[in-house]
Amino acid sequence: MSSKHPSLGLEEKHNLWVVLAAVLLFAPLFRAGNRPLPLMVLELAALVLFALWWTQRKKQRQISIAETAMVGGILSIPLLQLIPLSPEFWAEAIPGRAFYAQGLRQALGEQFFSEHWRPLALIPSYGEAAWLALLPPVAVFLAARSLSAHQLQKLIYLFLGIATFQAVLGLIQYGAGPKSVFLLGNEHYSHSAAGTYINRNHLAGLLEMALPVVLALLIAAIGQPSRLSYSRGGWRQRFLTWSNRRGNRSMLYAAMALVILLGIVFTRSRAGIMLAMVGLFLSFLAFAGKVGSRKTYGTVGVLTFAGAMLALEIGLAPVLSRFAAMNESLQDGRWAIFSGTLQAIGEFFPFGSGSGSYAEVFPRFQADDFLIGAFIHRAHNDYLEWLLVGGLPVAILIIVGLLLYFRQWFKVWRGKQDSSFSFIQIGAGIGLFLLLLHTLVDFNLHIPANAIFFAFLLGIFFHPPKERRRRRQKDQVSPVAEPKPARPREIPPENRINPFKF
Numbered sequence: 001m002s003s004k005h006p007s008l009g010l011e012e013k014h015n016l017w018v019v020l021a022a023v024l025l026f027a028p029l030f031r032a033g034n035r036p037l038p039l040m041v042l043e044l045a046a047l048v049l050f051a052l053w054w055t056q057r058k059k060q061r062q063i064s065i066a067e068t069a070m071v072g073g074i075l076s077i078p079l080l081q082l083i084p085l086s087p088e089f090w091a092e093a094i095p096g097r098a099f100y101a102q103g104l105r106q107a108l109g110e111q112f113f114s115e116h117w118r119p120l121a122l123i124p125s126y127g128e129a130a131w132l133a134l135l136p137p138v139a140v141f142l143a144a145r146s147l148s149a150h151q152l153q154k155l156i157y158l159f160l161g162i163a164t165f166q167a168v169l170g171l172i173q174y175g176a177g178p179k180s181v182f183l184l185g186n187e188h189y190s191h192s193a194a195g196t197y198i199n200r201n202h203l204a205g206l207l208e209m210a211l212p213v214v215l216a217l218l219i220a221a222i223g224q225p226s227r228l229s230y231s232r233g234g235w236r237q238r239f240l241t242w243s244n245r246r247g248n249r250s251m252l253y254a255a256m257a258l259v260i261l262l263g264i265v266f267t268r269s270r271a272g273i274m275l276a277m278v279g280l281f282l283s284f285l286a287f288a289g290k291v292g293s294r295k296t297y298g299t300v301g302v303l304t305f306a307g308a309m310l311a312l313e314i315g316l317a318p319v320l321s322r323f324a325a326m327n328e329s330l331q332d333g334r335w336a337i338f339s340g341t342l343q344a345i346g347e348f349f350p351f352g353s354g355s356g357s358y359a360e361v362f363p364r365f366q367a368d369d370f371l372i373g374a375f376i377h378r379a380h381n382d383y384l385e386w387l388l389v390g391g392l393p394v395a396i397l398i399i400v401g402l403l404l405y406f407r408q409w410f411k412v413w414r415g416k417q418d419s420s421f422s423f424i425q426i427g428a429g430i431g432l433f434l435l436l437l438h439t440l441v442d443f444n445l446h447i448p449a450n451a452i453f454f455a456f457l458l459g460i461f462f463h464p465p466k467e468r469r470r471r472r473q474k475d476q477v478s479p480v481a482e483p484k485p486a487r488p489r490e491i492p493p494e495n496r497i498n499p500f501k502f
Contacts, residue, residue: 020155381439
């Protein structure tokens with residue numbers, strides 16, 4: 001029976017891999033999961049991931065205490081906001097509730113108000129929905145953390161295939177016109193690339209996460225010398241190296257990177273284009289030394305890579321400036337939203353208004369002259385929205401999460417970088433950083449598909465890197481053993497008598 005346990009563990013991990021791959025494939029298909037039915041499917045799939053992860057928790061790689069605390073905090077805060085409180089305490093001791101208590105008393109009467117306890121969350125049903133929406137990204141993170149590097153690398157290929165498909169679809173949408181069937185019924189962005197997303201900025205969020213990862217694979221493939229490159233000869237051997245499977249793979253990665261970059265440009269998202277430029281620059285800083293350290297390419301590889309990145313930066317700059325001049329009114333509107341959100345944070349701090357309540361709370365703080373009749377359902381800054389609905393506990397989670405992210409950079413950078421997966425981890429870290437910047441001016445992490453892809457890259461980034469082996473030369477040389485004298489050879493008894501002696 002004991003011999004069956006390893007095969008059972010491998011089968012369970014394979015099942016976990018299959019379900020995670022299915023979640024990644026399904027997440028962006030139907031409006032990026034930002035509709036009730038596809039979101040419900042993702043939540044049910046998350047329960048399957050949780051069950052598979054739980055059944056093999058003792059056999060898999062354990063997550064750190066800090067990661068466990070973060071996951072626990074993320075899942076517990078919305079639930080703690082659903083704990084009922086006495087009416088008097090709710091109205092008088094919790095900041096921001098007096099206004100609503102007065103309205104409830106006037107609408108329902110003092111007796112009804114005093115007889116019913118209320119949770120901290122202003123709208124409990126929205127809080128429950130917000131907690132359920134957290135399940136898919138948390139389950140994806142835990143699943144990714146428990147898989148092997150080889151399994152994760154296969155899923156990275158799937159992730160890049162999804163991003164490339166979305167970019168190609170976006171390019172077709174941009175060229176097909178406003179009445180094309182390729183828009184998939186999206187009437188909001190008929191002149192921009194949006195893929196299967198509703199909002200072009202959210203497609204840009206996906207593509208900017210994928211761009212550094214595909215660049216990482218490209219650099220790993222280019223900079224990884226083959227046996228032929230170490231043999232005698234020069235450019236002939238290098239040309240033959242590019243003609244083999246590795247060279248074909250490099251060209252495939254280069255084509256994917258170009259398509260993803262063009263997809264970002266034709267989303268016409270200013271934040272997306274600017275962050276693509278940032279991603280190219282950070283990728284150059286991260287990978288230039290990796291290319292230069294290879295014996296095959298050396299300084300020529302560094303200069304070529306730097307020239308390519310500089311050319312792309314110069315080419316994207318006028319595109320960004322052109323699009324930046326198009327939507328100045330929208331930019332002014334976002335600043336007005338930020339101002340109203342900050343005012344609301346001050347009123348509800350330190351407990352927040354409750355998960356999922358932003359759209360119902362914000363109208364009180366919306367400027368009178370701001371887009372009359374417009375309904376603002378998001379803060380266009382995930383950090384501000386989280387602070388409003390979650391208060392001080394969420395602020396602590398954000399700070400701790402950022403500290404863990406930057407601490408992980410030291411681990412990844414100091415790890416043994418001798419495989420494609422180590423490059424993928426660096427690319428994933430850059431992609432995460434780009435989306436963390438993008439969410440300052442948008443709500444990418446409130447889109448289920450992007451939250452799932454973010455959690456997937458986070459699981460890869462926090463995967464324990466290989467440690468460098470430090471070779472320490474011993475000062476003392478081990479003494480050489482003294483040779484032992486040869487053992488005399490014994491003559492067999494039957495040969496001891498001389499047959500020629502008479």
